[in-house]
Amino acid sequence: MLVRFFTDLRAGGIPVTLPEFLVLLEALEARLAALSPEDFYYLARLALVKDERHFDRFDRVFAEHFAGAEKLFEKLAAELPPEWLEQLGERLFSEEEKRRVESLGGWDKLLETLRKRLQEQKGRHEGGSKWIGTAGTSPFGNQGYNPEGVRIGQSGSRHRRALKVWEARDYRNLDDGVELGTRNIKMALRRLRRFAREGAPEELDLDGTIDSTARSGGFLDIRLQPERRNAVKLLLLLDVGGSMEPHVKICEELFSAARAEFKHLEYFYFHNFPYERLWKDNQRRFSEITDTWSVLRTFNSDYRVVFVGDATMSPYEIEQPGGSVEHWNDESGRVWLRRIASQFPRLVWLNPEPEDSWKWTPSIQITRELVSGRMFPLTIDGIDRATRELKRKTPYTAGDVS
Amino acid sequence: MTQARFAGTDRYVATPDLMMAVNAAVTLARPLLIKGEPGTGKTQLAEEIARSLARPLYEWHIKSTSKAQHGLYEYDAVSRLRDSQLGEERVHDIRNYIVKGRLWEAFDSDVQPVLLIDEIDKADIEFPNDLLRELDRMEFYVHETRELISARHRPIILITSNNEKELPDAFLRRCFFHYIRFPDPETMEKIVRVHFPGLKQELLAEALATFFDVRETPGLKKKPSTSELLDWIKLLLAEDIPPEALRSGDPKKTIPVMHGALLKNEQDVHLFEQLVFLNRRAGR
Numbered sequence: 001m002l003v004r005f006f007t008d009l010r011a012g013g014i015p016v017t018l019p020e021f022l023v024l025l026e027a028l029e030a031r032l033a034a035l036s037p038e039d040f041y042y043l044a045r046l047a048l049v050k051d052e053r054h055f056d057r058f059d060r061v062f063a064e065h066f067a068g069a070e071k072l073f074e075k076l077a078a079e080l081p082p083e084w085l086e087q088l089g090e091r092l093f094s095e096e097e098k099r100r101v102e103s104l105g106g107w108d109k110l111l112e113t114l115r116k117r118l119q120e121q122k123g124r125h126e127g128g129s130k131w132i133g134t135a136g137t138s139p140f141g142n143q144g145y146n147p148e149g150v151r152i153g154q155s156g157s158r159h160r161r162a163l164k165v166w167e168a169r170d171y172r173n174l175d176d177g178v179e180l181g182t183r184n185i186k187m188a189l190r191r192l193r194r195f196a197r198e199g200a201p202e203e204l205d206l207d208g209t210i211d212s213t214a215r216s217g218g219f220l221d222i223r224l225q226p227e228r229r230n231a232v233k234l235l236l237l238l239d240v241g242g243s244m245e246p247h248v249k250i251c252e253e254l255f256s257a258a259r260a261e262f263k264h265l266e267y268f269y270f271h272n273f274p275y276e277r278l279w280k281d282n283q284r285r286f287s288e289i290t291d292t293w294s295v296l297r298t299f300n301s302d303y304r305v306v307f308v309g310d311a312t313m314s315p316y317e318i319e320q321p322g323g324s325v326e327h328w329n330d331e332s333g334r335v336w337l338r339r340i341a342s343q344f345p346r347l348v349w350l351n352p353e354p355e356d357s358w359k360w361t362p363s364i365q366i367t368r369e370l371v372s373g374r375m376f377p378l379t380i381d382g383i384d385r386a387t388r389e390l391k392r393k394t395p396y397t398a399g400d401v402s
Numbered sequence: 403m404t405q406a407r408f409a410g411t412d413r414y415v416a417t418p419d420l421m422m423a424v425n426a427a428v429t430l431a432r433p434l435l436i437k438g439e440p441g442t443g444k445t446q447l448a449e450e451i452a453r454s455l456a457r458p459l460y461e462w463h464i465k466s467t468s469k470a471q472h473g474l475y476e477y478d479a480v481s482r483l484r485d486s487q488l489g490e491e492r493v494h495d496i497r498n499y500i501v502k503g504r505l506w507e508a509f510d511s512d513v514q515p516v517l518l519i520d521e522i523d524k525a526d527i528e529f530p531n532d533l534l535r536e537l538d539r540m541e542f543y544v545h546e547t548r549e550l551i552s553a554r555h556r557p558i559i560l561i562t563s564n565n566e567k568e569l570p571d572a573f574l575r576r577c578f579f580h581y582i583r584f585p586d587p588e589t590m591e592k593i594v595r596v597h598f599p600g601l602k603q604e605l606l607a608e609a610l611a612t613f614f615d616v617r618e619t620p621g622l623k624k625k626p627s628t629s630e631l632l633d634w635i636k637l638l639l640a641e642d643i644p645p646e647a648l649r650s651g652d653p654k655k656t657i658p659v660m661h662g663a664l665l666k667n668e669q670d671v672h673l674f675e676q677l678v679f680l681n682r683r684a685g686r
Contacts, residue, residue: 017575023430032426042422050574052437052581210479218486 005044005065012061014054023047037066189258189387201226233264235299235344237278239309240269247352250378251308254350258306266303268295272313273333273367274340275324292336296343304390305340307349308378311367318366337370347371348386352378414443414450415585415592423580424451433537433559435522435574438582441627444562448518451558458515460557462504468525470532473505474542474551496546505536506551514555523566530573538576585628587614597632598639608648609635612658616665619674626664634663 002025009016024047032043041062049058201224208223215221236258238251259265268278268290277289317323318333341347349367351358355377358364368375374389376382408424410416416424424447427434436444452459462473478499485493492498502510508517522530536542537559541552561577563569585593587610594606613634617625626634637660638648647659657678658664665671 015571020575023432027426027430030429032422032429038418039422042419043426045419046423046426046578046580050435050571050577050579055581210483213483218483220483 005061008061008065009048009058012057014049014057014061016048020048020050189262189383203227232262233299233303234258234262234266235303235305236265236267237274237305237307237309238267238269239307239311240271243272243310243312244352247310247378250352254308254378254383264303266299270309271324271326272309273311273317273324274307274336275327275329275333276331276336277327292340296339299344301344303344303346305344305347306386306390307347307371308352309349310351310353311349311364311375312353312361313363315362315366318363318370334366334370337367341371346390346392347374348389349375350378350382350386351375355382408451408454411450411454413596414446415589415596417583417585417589420447420580420582423578427560427578428455428558431556431558433561433577435561435563435569435577435579436582437563437565437579439584439625439627440564441629442582442584443628444582445518445520448516448520448560448562451560452516455516455558457513457558458511459518460504460508460511460515461518461520463520464522464525464529466524466526468529470529470536471503473503473519473533474536475503475506475544476501477546500544500546505542508557509540509551509553511555511557515557517557517559519559519561521564522561523563523569527567530569534572534576537573590628590631593628594631594635598635601635601639602645604645605638605643605648606635608645609638612648613664616658616661616674619677622665622670622673623667624665624670626666630664630666634660637663 002021006016006021024044027043027047028040032039044062045055045058049055203225205223205225208225209221212221212223213219236255238255244251255267268280270278274292276292278292278295279289281288313325314323317325318337321330321332322328323332349371351364353361353364358368358375364375374386376386376389407421408416408428409421423434423436426432428451436447438444448461449459451457477496478501482493482496482499505517508515539552540556541550543550590610590613591606594601594610598606609631613626613631641660643659657675661671661674665674
């Protein structure tokens with residue numbers, strides 16, 4: 001029973017391990033959770049989930065699992081309807097509405113039916129016109145269209161009834177697909193930090209000093225070492241204008257977070273797709289341009305390159321010479337991106353468009369293929385995956401990205 | 403064996419899930435990792451547990467330069483070196499130069515102590531990994547004297563984190579984890595009551611309403627939290643501000659009195675004043 005819950009959690013994307021599961025069993029044996037399902041929920045979360053970003057996933061799995069497991073909470077279901085439903089009813093229905101309900105067969109009858117359905121139904125349900133669930137036209141459920149409907153599970157945790165604690169899904173916005181702020185981006189980018197000692201020796205090396213003092217028979221021999229610095233060099237290439245307008249805020253946040261994290265950070269702008277010209281000042285993008293060739297020459301291949309762009313455009317802009325929307329380019333975007341990718345083996349493309357919609361846009365498909373699949377969504381999780389990719393000791397070689 | 407159970411104190415309001423977390427950590431003697439917004443009482447929790455269970459409290463505050471070794475012990479090589487050059491007698495026993503850390507002190511305690519490891523995320527990214535064995539087995543080895551130090555009573559360990567660094571999985575696996583949510587208005591009212599028992603109902607209601615309004619302001623860099631609210635109420639009481647002063651008109655159009663206690667960031671204060679100004683103009 002609980003073992004299935006454990007495997008369900010793993011399937012739900014929560015990294016639970018066996019020792020943690022054993023701790024939960026130990027805690028249950030110590031009778032930490034009395035018979036209340038609410039206690040069990042808290043205890044299970046405490047022992048199994050170690051990151052608030054996973055709370056929402058946990059709530060979902062928990063709800064799903066224990067909704068199906070009626071045997072365990074049969075008692076609970078039996079005691080649920082009377083006060084729970086009445087309180088709900090009182091809160092959601094005005095007197096007038098209640099009278100209308102009366103005319104449709106009476107309040108008690110509605111509750112009676114609901115109670116029956118609760119017993120009949122064996123799982124979660126969505127749509128449809130009879131079962132209790134979401135988005136349907138049955139009188140029971142939530143987000144439905146029946147004016148006489150009884151809303152279930154959608155309200156807050158006012159009464160602190162067990163079922164609602166996880167149904168409320170309070171931790172939804174902590175799930176890492178969603179939230180993105182400067183601070184979060186910094187956290188993700190921090191993975192990229194790799195400290196190395198570089199430059200002039202100016203810091204006391206205590207261990208070295210003790211060691212060499214001991215070797216020279218107790219006479220102080222001071223040793224110095226260079227300071228530790230973040231040795232990662234980053235080249236940021238940002239798409240501006242056009243279809244990127246809605247994403248400007250995220251990009252700004254990414255940029256300011258990245259700027260604070262790295263000592264060696266260079267950035268350039270491009271429009272839609274990188275061609276032979278890039279620029280640093282968006283106001284003077286036509287007067288002060290930088291030749292892409294000179295960028296390729298200036299930065300050696302130990303720079304890590306991060307593209308930020310939605311890659312959403314007409315495929316001609318990538319495939320055809322002269323395809324650019326704002327100037328004549330002698331060589332196609334494909335050639336240029338290939339060139340950049342071969343100069344910088346550690347390269348990723350961050351895309352602010354949602355990941356599931358990529359496959360519907362041909363230009364995203366092409367770009368993705370050009371960067372050998374190293375395209376990631378511009379979410380915390382995506383940046384995390386991207387930094388992991390950038391951190392790999394052995395840079396990408398053809399054919400090892402799925 | 404019946405254990406003393408933690409159920410909040412007269413100074414600290416604990417939600418049911420927090421009580422469960424603390425009691426589980428006490429019963430199974432496993433470290434409890436606490437996360438949450440700054441100012442939600444993470445550090446204070448340790449003090450209150452120690453107080454309510456009548457246990458000694460050892461606090462270990464972590465800085466960016468802290469090393470795991472600092473919590474165990476330090477070998478003061480430099481003073482031994484100096485003593486050796488001065489020819490002192492005590493130089494012959496290395497024990498004289500071993501300085502105990504907080505963890506060792508807690509392991510030495512006669513009754514089960516509470517150990518607070520505060521803001522573990524401030525330290526180097528490898529720091530938690532260096533404490534794995536110590537937290538798991540509650541013992542460590544002193545290389546200089548070749549002694550194995552093990553805890554006389556497994557301490558109740560509380561670890562707080564502000565989420566500045568991600569903690570390694572191996573470390574997380576050994577802890578219980580609890581995330582302190584920002585209190586809802588009801589809990590908040592209880593918390594304020596606990597701190598200011600004599601507070602008038604009207605002032606409390608007005609202050610809470612204003613406070614949650616300020617928190618709702620979009621785009622704040624640092625939202626005011628429980629500790630800011632308590633400071634603010636203390637100020638209001640000290641200045642003897644009547645509840646009517648808080649109620650004067652639409653909260654969107656007036657700047658609450660002494661908002662400096664709620665907003666700690668120059669940009670936030672500025673943003674807030676601008677919003678109020680805009681609302682006032684729009685409302686005219």
